[in-house]
Amino acid sequence: MSFINYASREINCKIVYYGPGLGGKTTNLQYIYEKTNPTAKGKMISLATETERTLFFDFLPLALGEIRGFKVRFHLYTVPGQVFYDASRKLILKGVDGIVFVADSQIERMDANMESLDNMKINLQEQSYDLAKIPYVMQYNKRDLPNAAMLEELKKVLNPNGVPDFEAVATVGTGVFETLKTVSKLVLVELRKGK
């Protein structure tokens, strides 16, 4: 949940980019990082797993407006995509304020998307979160690939409840900021509700 720093008058919110391996979570963050005003962003940090080979998460604070005199700072995280690094994903989900699920549109990765989505729901439940109550958006990435599944199928399988969703090509930035803006707005709405 959001963390308030009274000394610096900042509200810190955590947005986690979740999804299957190599689906484009890191690419999303890299694009946001590149396009963000240098004065509004912190350092991007990559942590490696114990094997020191796998990119584990990225950390990107972004200053974004104010709520009742408090600045809102968004921290963007990615989780390790490989299905078997579940412990790290659980850890990163702690204190989450908003989630972006980055699905890989390639038809061959449909089962990996499903597995990751199920895994996310399980991990949230374990920490007593209810996905229906968390600001949550869906991004269908890699829409430019010829083996991309049809949008209707992706929606049906991955987004049956119709949360806000976006088509994206993260490598060129298509849909990246639209996704971020929407999840940020949803987080802000939740913050205002809580006040």
Place this chain on the structure above:
Amino acid sequence: MIVSCPRCKTKFKIDDSRVPPEGRKLKCSRCQVVFLIKRRPTPPAPMGKRIRILVAHESETFCQRVKKLLETNNYEVTTAPDGIEAMSRLKEVHPQLIIIDVALPEVFGFEFCDLIRRDEQLSNIKIILVASVYDKTRLRREPESLYGADDYIEMHLIPKELVPKINKLLKIEAKAPETPRPPEKIKVKEEEVARPTVTESPKEEKPEAVEDEEHEKAKRLARIIVSDIMLYNQDVIEKGIREGNFYQLLEKDIEEGRGYYQERVPPEIRKSTDYLGFYLEEFINSKRKELGIGEA
């Protein structure tokens, strides 16, 4: 079929499958008269020899609509709402053709294709995948690249194109008398497979379905673990396969993957089959072939 021009009586040979149910207009090349041709109704199949079709789709309305359409064309239709149910129907009715939703719940349509194509006894079944409305601004996959499906149809085209597609697929089958599918042989196998499900009480079918589901989940997880290991280690895979030290080079990831597999898959499933080991070996073998290295 052969049609004659109503005015000059010139005869034309027309491919039945290209004539939609409502008919098609044809212009006579000799006298220029335009006339309507209609497809001849499919001759009724001899009793007990109707072609069996399995329709697997989440929507009951869709299943019933397709069933009605096909039954008026003399096909025998069975329906299933999800992948697990479709699998047990497959074993019971032994259809000659399956119409399956790409995003079928429990087991996706393309996974289903994959399962059928891997099974020698089922590999002759024709498969038509059903997808929703296709966005014309996007690229789409060609049917032949869809995990071995024989054809592909978008939902809105079903009333017009489904029956011609089925006829076409089954005709191709009929025209190939030398195919390695002698009906007698299949029948024997079918009876062998069908007998237990016929004699078993309906109550006993459930645990089988649940077990199937558990196996499917285990297979899916194993495939994802293998694909994740491969996706993240593309640089060392070829080296490992060429030098024969694949398992050593990828030891850490395989260990992590196996740990997660053991955590998620019930012991009774793991004891019966090591899906993770199977898919790892399958990957190595396919990669060996790709690299032109003989099997170890």
